[in-house]
Amino acid sequence: MAADYLDRLRREGRIVIVGASLAGLRAAETLRAEGFAGELTLIGDEPYEPYDRPPLSKSVLLGMASPLHTELPHRWEIDAKWRLGIPATGLDLAAKRVKLADGDEVPYDRLLIATGVRARPWPKEDEAGLSGVCLLRTREDAADLYQRLKAGPRRVFVIGAGFAGSEVASACRGMGIPVTVAERAGAPLVGALGGVVGAVAADLQTENGVDLRTHVTVTSLEGDPVGRVRAVHLSDESVVEADVVVVSLGSQRNTEWLTGSGLGAGPRGIACDAGCRAFDFRGIVTDDVFVAGDVARSPHALFGYQFLSLEHWGNAVAQAETAAHNMICHGADRRPHLWMPAFWSSMFGVNIKSVGVPPMGEQLMITQGSLAERRFVGVYGYKGRVIAAVSFDNTRWLEFYARQIEQGEPFPVEFPTMDRRPEGRQPVPADFPDPSLPTHGPTVTLTGYSPADQQLVFHPARH
Amino acid sequence: MTQAPLFRQITDFANRANPYPLYEELRKNPVLHEEEGGPYVFSSYYDIKALLHDPRVSSDAANLAAAGTDELARVEETGGLPPSFLRLDPPEHDRLRRIANSAFGPPHRPRRVENMRGSMTAIVEQLIDAFGDARQIDLVDQFAYPFPVTVICRLLGVPREDEPRFRAWVDPLVASLDPDTRQGADTEFSKAAQEARMQLGMYLAGLVEERAKEPRDDLLSDLVNSHGPEGAMTMMEVLSTAVLLLIAGHETTVNLITNGMLTLLRHPDILQRLRQDPELSVTIVEELLRYEPPVQIVPQRTCITDIEVRGVTIPKGSRLWLVLAAGNRDPERFKDPERFDPDRGDIQHLGFGSGIHSCFGAPLARLETQIALRELARRLENPRLVADPPPYRQNAVLRGPRHLEIAFDGLH
Numbered sequence: 001m002a003a004d005y006l007d008r009l010r011r012e013g014r015i016v017i018v019g020a021s022l023a024g025l026r027a028a029e030t031l032r033a034e035g036f037a038g039e040l041t042l043i044g045d046e047p048y049e050p051y052d053r054p055p056l057s058k059s060v061l062l063g064m065a066s067p068l069h070t071e072l073p074h075r076w077e078i079d080a081k082w083r084l085g086i087p088a089t090g091l092d093l094a095a096k097r098v099k100l101a102d103g104d105e106v107p108y109d110r111l112l113i114a115t116g117v118r119a120r121p122w123p124k125e126d127e128a129g130l131s132g133v134c135l136l137r138t139r140e141d142a143a144d145l146y147q148r149l150k151a152g153p154r155r156v157f158v159i160g161a162g163f164a165g166s167e168v169a170s171a172c173r174g175m176g177i178p179v180t181v182a183e184r185a186g187a188p189l190v191g192a193l194g195g196v197v198g199a200v201a202a203d204l205q206t207e208n209g210v211d212l213r214t215h216v217t218v219t220s221l222e223g224d225p226v227g228r229v230r231a232v233h234l235s236d237e238s239v240v241e242a243d244v245v246v247v248s249l250g251s252q253r254n255t256e257w258l259t260g261s262g263l264g265a266g267p268r269g270i271a272c273d274a275g276c277r278a279f280d281f282r283g284i285v286t287d288d289v290f291v292a293g294d295v296a297r298s299p300h301a302l303f304g305y306q307f308l309s310l311e312h313w314g315n316a317v318a319q320a321e322t323a324a325h326n327m328i329c330h331g332a333d334r335r336p337h338l339w340m341p342a343f344w345s346s347m348f349g350v351n352i353k354s355v356g357v358p359p360m361g362e363q364l365m366i367t368q369g370s371l372a373e374r375r376f377v378g379v380y381g382y383k384g385r386v387i388a389a390v391s392f393d394n395t396r397w398l399e400f401y402a403r404q405i406e407q408g409e410p411f412p413v414e415f416p417t418m419d420r421r422p423e424g425r426q427p428v429p430a431d432f433p434d435p436s437l438p439t440h441g442p443t444v445t446l447t448g449y450s451p452a453d454q455q456l457v458f459h460p461a462r463h
Numbered sequence: 464m465t466q467a468p469l470f471r472q473i474t475d476f477a478n479r480a481n482p483y484p485l486y487e488e489l490r491k492n493p494v495l496h497e498e499e500g501g502p503y504v505f506s507s508y509y510d511i512k513a514l515l516h517d518p519r520v521s522s523d524a525a526n527l528a529a530a531g532t533d534e535l536a537r538v539e540e541t542g543g544l545p546p547s548f549l550r551l552d553p554p555e556h557d558r559l560r561r562i563a564n565s566a567f568g569p570p571h572r573p574r575r576v577e578n579m580r581g582s583m584t585a586i587v588e589q590l591i592d593a594f595g596d597a598r599q600i601d602l603v604d605q606f607a608y609p610f611p612v613t614v615i616c617r618l619l620g621v622p623r624e625d626e627p628r629f630r631a632w633v634d635p636l637v638a639s640l641d642p643d644t645r646q647g648a649d650t651e652f653s654k655a656a657q658e659a660r661m662q663l664g665m666y667l668a669g670l671v672e673e674r675a676k677e678p679r680d681d682l683l684s685d686l687v688n689s690h691g692p693e694g695a696m697t698m699m700e701v702l703s704t705a706v707l708l709l710i711a712g713h714e715t716t717v718n719l720i721t722n723g724m725l726t727l728l729r730h731p732d733i734l735q736r737l738r739q740d741p742e743l744s745v746t747i748v749e750e751l752l753r754y755e756p757p758v759q760i761v762p763q764r765t766c767i768t769d770i771e772v773r774g775v776t777i778p779k780g781s782r783l784w785l786v787l788a789a790g791n792r793d794p795e796r797f798k799d800p801e802r803f804d805p806d807r808g809d810i811q812h813l814g815f816g817s818g819i820h821s822c823f824g825a826p827l828a829r830l831e832t833q834i835a836l837r838e839l840a841r842r843l844e845n846p847r848l849v850a851d852p853p854p855y856r857q858n859a860v861l862r863g864p865r866h867l868e869i870a871f872d873g874l875h
């Protein structure tokens with residue numbers, strides 16, 4: 001019976017994907033690659049075919065790539081119905097229909113939600129509306145910001161020194177534009193990588209001529225009489241004149257359209273199981289609604305079964321592939337999404353990459369290179385095991401550390417490595433501002449290599 | 464008669480033309496250690512990949528020499544030029560490779576390789592035109608060797624006319640890369656290699672001195688005049704880097720092109736497709752790097768502490784052989800691995816190695832081979848092999864045919 005249903009689904013079923021960007025496209029390709037022959041519809045509120053976002057804050061701002069030419073290459077013919085430029089506005093779980101802004105309703109047998117996140121705007125609406133106050137999430141955002149940078153502003157002000165904000169600052173310096181960065185915490189990247197590594201990022205910025213202000217918040221944006229931004233007011237009473245302000249305060253999940261649908265969707269994303277099946281608000285798993293990408297929140301066995309939201313490019317791809325696979329196969333053939341979190345960034349000529357979940361780390365050890373040279377690998381430890389690693393200009397080693405995380409290797413890291421300096425012999429506190437640590441330790445490790453043969457091995461807890 | 468240990472059979476010339484059945488044997492025992500003091504031999508894709516990224520595995524000639532087993536390491540240690548970055552660990556490796564890279568690739572020289580596309584095509588056309596009325600050629604001597612050599616000379620800024628001179632030094636050097644598994648080290652052999660390296664270095668020193676005074680648009684000029692945030696290379700470092708690039712530019716691409724044409728002639732359907740669709744050269748070259756990689760083995764690694772692979776403890780100081788070509792046909796990683804199939808969706812391979820030592824010249828080798836195969840496919844009318852298998856070079860590490868006789872009906 002169930003097998004019949006699945007056969008029919010694969011042959012002539014209807015699959016709808018909401019969110020036509022990275023995760024949506026990769027899921028569509030995977031569905032076709034794995035033999036889905038039915039009707040495939042992609043719904044996206046942006047008027048473009050899927051494009052790539054990481055270049056928007058890097059090469060695009062430097063004028064090395066056009067914002068209009070970051071289309072994602074298609075890896076597979078997907079033969080889909082595209083509904084572009086039309087937002088989905090609602091979901092009827094019982095009737096299995098997606099409602100669109102133009103009044104249309106699209107029925108589905110299986111649904112994938114991949115609506116991602118959007119940039120968190122400046123909270124005061126009148127100030128956010130000033131000309132020169134920019135966000136950076138979409139192609140238009142990037143085109144607009146690039147034009148403003150090219151026009152040679154006197155000063156750019158970046159609010160928030162996370163990855164995106166720091167990348168914008170880096171692009172400004174690359175173009176010789178004066179830039180001020182304000183950060184509530186004590187250093188850039190603190191939330192993602194902790195204070196020890198944050199201090200390195202701070203040096204990197206100041207040495208490259210960024211006017212970095214930490215431990216401050218922006219209190220207001222001041223406009224001129226014709227509505228252009230003119231100055232930024234800070235909590236330490238200082239005022240900085242700037243004609244471009246980039247608001248880089250993180251993101252908000254695109255889940256509002258699901259309000260009232262009964263799905264477990266809210267400001268923290270859409271909760272799903274390890275197989276990418278969405279939970280309804282009662283915590284019961286659905287079997288026909290799947291989630292992938294930035295908007296998803298899924299439990300990860302290696303990280304204490306925490307529900308992780310990962311705004312990572314690689315996660316969107318891997319999760320989309322897993323979701324698509326699971327959507328059209330038997331229960332026993334389903335795969336868990338056990339992706340090793342990995343994030344990269346580049347700023348001020350330095351390549352930064354992390355694997356695992358650094359913010360879970362209590363302690364940090366520099367196992368290769370040195371902080372002072374800004375070329376190093378740092379390993380984060382959590383309850384006696386390796387939980388994450390970060391590299392500055394040392395990307396190629398991280399595969400090794402990813403295996404260490406997967407296999408639950410012990411921390412501190414005792415073995416010698418090439419280029420290990422005296423500073424790396426002792427762990428130091430990783431110095432995260434607000435560690436939200438889970439209450440129990442992971443008791444599983446990951447074995448196997450490819451997603452197809454990865455297995456969890458259960459170890460009873462050691463007491 | 465008892466059979467020789469597997470790892471010795473690899474270097475045995477008798478198996479050169481088709482080592483793949485041997486590699487299949489190897490993979491049955493993916494962590495192979497057959498002789499006291501002999502190497503640990505790895506043949507599984509995932510193990511090799513992991514070892515290439517393992518910070519406990521060293522490429523430093525000095526660490527190998529300490530293990531007391533590597534002839535070549537001793538050669539490099541005992542004088543002449545300092546080791547090239549290929550035989551160094553971080554941080555020295557990183558510094559030298561970075562400086563070299565700023566002369567070669569992005570961000571400083573993003574289009575250096577791409578900009579050579581036009582002149583590469585012109586060189587290829589000239590070489591093919593020079594076949595003239597012949598109806599049979601030796602692809603190695605008349606094409607696959609002269610092409611990359613001309614390119615690397617031009618890139619470095621070495622006069623092409625001097626090729627016969629430095630070829631005499633390059634040959635013994637390349638020969639010395641072959642791991643010597645014979646009992647008792649051949650000191651004559653390694654002395655010759657050391658001598659050749661010195662000679663080549665001295666020859667390049669003359670050119671580098673000229674470039675220091677009067678820079679041109681070539682790599683030697685950039686290397687000797689590098690004054691980035693990393694500081695500059697010393698003169699000796701410039702020379703050993705130049706020797707490395709000249710040699711790598713010499714031997715690897717020759718074999719890749721020759722192996723490529725050999726493989727295409729053995730798969731006429733794909734050759735035919737390439738003739739119609741030159742774009743196919745991109746995936747053909749990637750699949751080639753998996754299927755017939757020019758560098759078959761990385762024999763110069765050791766571990767600086769005990770490490771564990773598949774439950775086997777490899778003691779500190781052991782010599783490791785990473786058999787890239789065996790990993791490339793590992794069924795644990797690739798579906799239908801013994802089939803040459805440019806259409807396989809994910810062509811990842813160990814053909815250029817992986818990790819910090821992954822092939823520095825990869826972009827160059829790719830482009831050269833793409834152009835070479837595309838043009839050979841386009842211009843040779845009804846090409847066919849005269850002898851299969853062709854005669855091979857001695858070397859087991861840099862494996863490829865010594866000659867490749869090809870008959871054809873004319874030129875397009």
Ligand SMILES: Cc1cc2nc3c(=O)[nH]c(=O)nc-3n(C[C@H](O)[C@H](O)[C@H](O)COP(=O)(O)OP(=O)(O)OC[C@H]3O[C@@H](n4cnc5c(N)ncnc54)[C@H](O)[C@@H]3O)c2cc1C
Pocket residue numbers: 018019020021022023024043044045046052053054055056057086087088089114115116117118136137138164254257292293294295310311312313314316342343344345346
């Ligand atoms: C400037 C920038 C730089 C980045 N750099 C890096 C980096 O260096 N490394 C890295 O790992 N990651 C980086 N990322 C993150 C990476 O781009 C994301 O993880 C990835 O785009 C997530 O893909 P997604 O498909 O889940 O979501 P998105 O790409 O956000 O796509 C969601 C799509 O759904 C659409 N949508 C939303 N609501 C609706 C609706 N109701 N109806 C229809 N459509 C809707 C959205 O408009 C959007 O097109 C960067 C992101 C940005 C913005």
